[in-house]
Amino acid sequence: MMASKWDDRLRQAAETRGTVTILCSEGEKDEIASAARQVGEHYRLHPQIDRAPANGMRIGFRPESDEGQPPLS
Numbered sequence: 001m002m003a004s005k006w007d008d009r010l011r012q013a014a015e016t017r018g019t020v021t022i023l024c025s026e027g028e029k030d031e032i033a034s035a036a037r038q039v040g041e042h043y044r045l046h047p048q049i050d051r052a053p054a055n056g057m058r059i060g061f062r063p064e065s066d067e068g069q070p071p072l073s
Contacts, residue, residue: 004035010059014043019060021053032057 006022013020022032029051036047036059043061050058 004031006032006035007039010036010039011043013059014039014045014047014061017045017061017063019058021056021058023056029057032059 009020009022012018024032033047033049033051036049039045040047040061045061045063048060048062050060
């Protein structure tokens with residue numbers, strides 16, 4: 001797994017099956033999404049990625065078997 005400066009926060013959210021908000025620029029969102037997918041893969045979780053916030057992103061982690069669950073609200 002490649003290490004990014006967001007890994008600790010993403011891992012903590014994955015371990016608790018929670019959601020994390022990361023403040024970032026628009027240019028960092030692809031890198032954060034990639035890091036979230038890698039962390040999710042490690043924990044066998046599916047990251048739900050919300051790029052809508054103008055000044056950041058929200059990432060939530062759910063078990064891969066939770067298909068059909070509502071997206072982040």
